[in-house]
Amino acid sequence: MAIPISISRCLFFLLFIATIPSSSSLRIRPSTNSHDTPIASKPRKLAIKLIHRDSILSPYYNPNASPLELTRNAIEASVARARYYNKRIMARRSGAYVINEDAGAPLVPDFLGLAFLANITIGEPASEQLVMVDTASTLLWIQCTPCLTCQRQIPLLFEPLKSSTYSNIPCTPPGTAACTDVGGKCDPTNGCLFRLSYFDRTEVSGNLASEKLVFGTSDDGKVTITIKVFGCAHENRALTSDNQQSGILGLGYDNISLTEQLGGKFSICLGDIHDPNYPHNKLSTLLTLLIFGEGAVFEGDVTPIVSTQDGFYYVTLDGISVGEEKLNIDPNVFKLSSSGQGGTILDTGTTMMTMNRGGYDPLQNKVQSILNGSLQRTDFSIEGIPMLCYNGEVDRDLSSFPAVSLHLAGGADIVLDTHSMFRQVNGVALCMAVAPADNVEGMTIIGAFAQQSYNVGYDIAAGKVYVQRIDCELLES
Structure with missing residues (x-):
C-alpha cells in the first residue's frame, strides 16, 4: 500500500474545501464479501x-x-x-x-x-x-x-x-x-x-x-x-x-x-x-x-427532512408554544430560503440552541413576561451577545415554568423542560439556554440541550426524522 513519505501532524476539527460529488452521484454501500458480517434483513443495532x-x-x-x-x-x-x-x-x-x-x-x-x-x-x-x-x-x-x-x-x-x-x-x-x-x-x-x-x-x-x-x-x-x-x-x-x-x-x-x-x-x-x-x-x-x-430506532412522531444542503439536516420549524400559548411568530422566519440562507437544522454537535431573531425575540419577550415579576434580571453576555439571565436556581425557582414546545412540520414536537430551556450558570444565576442568531437571516440550530431526553432517528433515504421523548435506557428494554 502506498503511504505518503512527507507527512506531519493532524488537526481535530474537520472540514474539506473542495469539490465532492453530490450524494446523487456515487452511492457507497457496506461490503458484503465473505469476510464481513453482512447487514442482514433482520435489523442489527x-x-x-x-x-x-x-x-x-x-x-x-x-x-x-x-x-x-x-x-x-x-x-x-x-x-x-x-x-x-x-x-x-x-x-x-x-x-x-x-x-x-x-x-x-x-x-x-x-x-x-x-x-x-x-x-x-x-x-x-x-x-x-x-x-x-x-x-x-x-x-x-x-x-x-x-x-x-x-x-x-x-x-x-x-x-x-x-x-x-x-x-x-x-x-x-x-x-x-x-x-x-x-x-x-x-x-x-x-x-x-x-x-x-x-x-x-x-x-x-x-x-x-x-x-x-x-x-x-x-x-x-x-x-x-x-x-x-x-x-x-x-x-x-x-x-x-x-x-x-x-x-x-x-x-x-x-x-x-x-x-x-x-x-x-x-x-x-x-x-x-x-x-x-x-x-x-x-x-x-x-x-x-x-x-x-x-x-436505528425509528419511533415516535415524524417530520420531513426538507434538505441535506451542505450535509446539514434541515427540518421545518412551524412555530413555538410556551405552555398553551402559541407565540405570534411568522413561520417563514424559520424556513430555508431559495437562496440557501436561514432554515432550521438538527445538530447534536452544537450544545446550545441558537435561533433566528424573528423567533428569538418573541420567545425572549414571553419568558420575560413570566419571570420579571418573580426573579431579578442580571447582566450576562458572551461574545458580545447579551443573554437573558436572572438571579435564581433552576430547580427551586422554575419548578412551575411552563414547557416550551418546538412545533415541527408533520405534527412532531420537541418539548423543552426547564433543564433544556435554562442553564444554571453559577450558584445564584440562571440563563435561558437559547442564544440569538447574529442577523435576521440567521440559521436556527436545535442543539444538544434541546434534544435531551429524546431519541432522534434519521431515515435520510426516506426523507424523514423520527422524534421520540424517552429515557435512553428504555430503548433496549
Missing part, C-alpha cells in the same frame, strides 16, 4: 457509545470546572458554530466555497464546540481510536502513521502498515475513477489523497482508504463492516496541540460519509448532558446512543 465532552469518561473532564465556566464554553462554542455555518453558506453563495481541487467539504469551527466523543475500533489487529462526533462534517478520519509531527492523542496512532485489512483507494487504471468519485485526487506515487482546508489556514491531509470498522451490538456481540472510504491523515498544520482525540467522525450527509455507507440511517438518543455521571456516558451495552443502519 450497529452501535457506537457516545461520551459527552464534559462527562467523567472524557479526557477533557475537569472536576474543578465551575457551572459558569461550562456555560460560558457552551455558549461561546455554540455562537461560534452558528456564525461559522452562516459564513459557510455565504461563502458557497459567493463562489468562494471551493478553493482547491483536492477532496473537500465545508469547514468546521473549533473542535471545543463539539459536544460528543466516541471510541471506535478499526483495523486488524483492532486499534481503538477516540474521535469527535460532528454532524456538520462528513468524512471519518483519524491520525495515521507515518506522521512525523502529529498532534498529541490518548490512543496510539493507527498503523495502517500493520493492519491486514487496510487498503488505499487505487489510482492506477482502471481504478482512477474510484478515487475521483469520492472526491480524492490521484497522485502517481502516494495514491488517492485528500486535503482538508480551514478558514484559519490549518490543513490536514493524507490517504483515502478502506478498512474494517467494528461495531458493538445490543446483545453484547460485535459485527465487523468494511468502510469503503475513510481518511488516513498523515499531515497537519494545527494551531493548537491541546488535543486528546484521534480525529473526526462526521455524521453529515454526503456520499462519502459513514452515514451513507451504512445505509443512510442512524439514530441518536441523548440523556441528561448536564450530569457528568449520567448512565448514557457509561460503557453499558444497554445504553447505546448512536446506532447506524437498519437497527
Whole structure:
C-alpha cells in the first residue's frame, strides 16, 4: 500500500474545501464479501457509545470546572458554530466555497464546540481510536502513521502498515475513477489523497482508504463492516496541540460519509448532558446512543427532512408554544430560503440552541413576561451577545415554568423542560439556554440541550426524522 513519505501532524476539527460529488452521484454501500458480517434483513443495532465532552469518561473532564465556566464554553462554542455555518453558506453563495481541487467539504469551527466523543475500533489487529462526533462534517478520519509531527492523542496512532485489512483507494487504471468519485485526487506515487482546508489556514491531509470498522451490538456481540472510504491523515498544520482525540467522525450527509455507507440511517438518543455521571456516558451495552443502519430506532412522531444542503439536516420549524400559548411568530422566519440562507437544522454537535431573531425575540419577550415579576434580571453576555439571565436556581425557582414546545412540520414536537430551556450558570444565576442568531437571516440550530431526553432517528433515504421523548435506557428494554 502506498503511504505518503512527507507527512506531519493532524488537526481535530474537520472540514474539506473542495469539490465532492453530490450524494446523487456515487452511492457507497457496506461490503458484503465473505469476510464481513453482512447487514442482514433482520435489523442489527450497529452501535457506537457516545461520551459527552464534559462527562467523567472524557479526557477533557475537569472536576474543578465551575457551572459558569461550562456555560460560558457552551455558549461561546455554540455562537461560534452558528456564525461559522452562516459564513459557510455565504461563502458557497459567493463562489468562494471551493478553493482547491483536492477532496473537500465545508469547514468546521473549533473542535471545543463539539459536544460528543466516541471510541471506535478499526483495523486488524483492532486499534481503538477516540474521535469527535460532528454532524456538520462528513468524512471519518483519524491520525495515521507515518506522521512525523502529529498532534498529541490518548490512543496510539493507527498503523495502517500493520493492519491486514487496510487498503488505499487505487489510482492506477482502471481504478482512477474510484478515487475521483469520492472526491480524492490521484497522485502517481502516494495514491488517492485528500486535503482538508480551514478558514484559519490549518490543513490536514493524507490517504483515502478502506478498512474494517467494528461495531458493538445490543446483545453484547460485535459485527465487523468494511468502510469503503475513510481518511488516513498523515499531515497537519494545527494551531493548537491541546488535543486528546484521534480525529473526526462526521455524521453529515454526503456520499462519502459513514452515514451513507451504512445505509443512510442512524439514530441518536441523548440523556441528561448536564450530569457528568449520567448512565448514557457509561460503557453499558444497554445504553447505546448512536446506532447506524437498519437497527436505528425509528419511533415516535415524524417530520420531513426538507434538505441535506451542505450535509446539514434541515427540518421545518412551524412555530413555538410556551405552555398553551402559541407565540405570534411568522413561520417563514424559520424556513430555508431559495437562496440557501436561514432554515432550521438538527445538530447534536452544537450544545446550545441558537435561533433566528424573528423567533428569538418573541420567545425572549414571553419568558420575560413570566419571570420579571418573580426573579431579578442580571447582566450576562458572551461574545458580545447579551443573554437573558436572572438571579435564581433552576430547580427551586422554575419548578412551575411552563414547557416550551418546538412545533415541527408533520405534527412532531420537541418539548423543552426547564433543564433544556435554562442553564444554571453559577450558584445564584440562571440563563435561558437559547442564544440569538447574529442577523435576521440567521440559521436556527436545535442543539444538544434541546434534544435531551429524546431519541432522534434519521431515515435520510426516506426523507424523514423520527422524534421520540424517552429515557435512553428504555430503548433496549
